[in-house]
Each structure stands twice: as structure tokens, then as C-alpha cells.
Amino acid sequence: MPKLSTKSQTKLNTCHSDLIKLIEAVAKTEKCAVICGHRGKAEQEKAYNSGASRARWGQSKHNHKPSLAVDVVPLPLDWEDIPAFEKLGEKIMAKAKDLGINIRWGRDFTNLKDYPHFELIG
Numbered sequence: 001m002p003k004l005s006t007k008s009q010t011k012l013n014t015c016h017s018d019l020i021k022l023i024e025a026v027a028k029t030e031k032c033a034v035i036c037g038h039r040g041k042a043e044q045e046k047a048y049n050s051g052a053s054r055a056r057w058g059q060s061k062h063n064h065k066p067s068l069a070v071d072v073v074p075l076p077l078d079w080e081d082i083p084a085f086e087k088l089g090e091k092i093m094a095k096a097k098d099l100g101i102n103i104r105w106g107r108d109f110t111n112l113k114d115y116p117h118f119e120l121i122g
């Protein structure tokens with residue numbers, strides 16, 4: 001049975017309890033890693049400056065404490081393998097529906113597709 005790495009779990013633990021519940025449930029069957037939970041001010045500005053995020057500090061759901069957004073990637077990680085991101089994303093969205101957790105997938109953003117990004121709505 002796949003299991004989140006300690007590094008992934010530590011990042012996940014900076015997120016809202018609904019996201020923790022959701023990703024832990026998905027990680028029981030899917031090989032995945034959490035690459036971002038809460039993002040502090042310095043980290044957000046760095047992400048903005050590198051182009052990894054379009055949000056300035058305070059504009060991203062990752063800046064809430066606990067974080068209202070989580071970035072999850074399929075393992076083994078290959079950023080070019082979009083079908084792997086689609087597959088993992090579909091599982092996460094289906095599980096969220098099962099658990100009654102309302103989330104939005106960054107893939108569905110109109111300006112910049114953000115495949116690993118999932119955020120709570122409301």
C-alpha cells in the first residue's frame with residue numbers, strides 16, 4: 001500500500017484538516033507526493049518572482065494558516081506526463097466528492113493551468 005513520505009506528510013500537516021483527510025485517503029491507493037502546503041511570505045514572493053505562482057503574498061490560498069490549498073504530484077514525478085496528473089487529479093476530485101469536501105482543481109483555472117493545485121472553496 002502506498003504511503004506518504006515523511007516530507008510529504010510534514011507539508012500536508014500545514015494544511016486544513018479537510019485537505020489532510022482527503023490527501024491521506026487518496027495516498028492509500030495512489031503513489032503521490034505533497035510538494036506544497038502552507039507558503040510563508042518569503043516563499044510566496046520567491047514563487048512569484050520565479051513564475052511558479054502568479055499570486056503575491058496574501059493572495060494565494062497557500063498563504064492561509066492552515067493552508068487552504070495543497071499541491072500534490074503523481075510519483076514517479078515527470079512534469080511532462082500530463083496524463084499522470086490528470087489521473088491523480090480525477091482520483092482526488094472523486095474522493096473529495098465522496099467525503100463531501102468542496103474543492104477546486106488548478107487544472108480548471110482559465111489563466112494558468114496548475115495541475116498539482118487543489119484548493120478549498122468557500
Ligand SMILES: [Zn+2]
Pocket residue numbers: 036062069070071116117118
Ligand atoms: Zn498550489
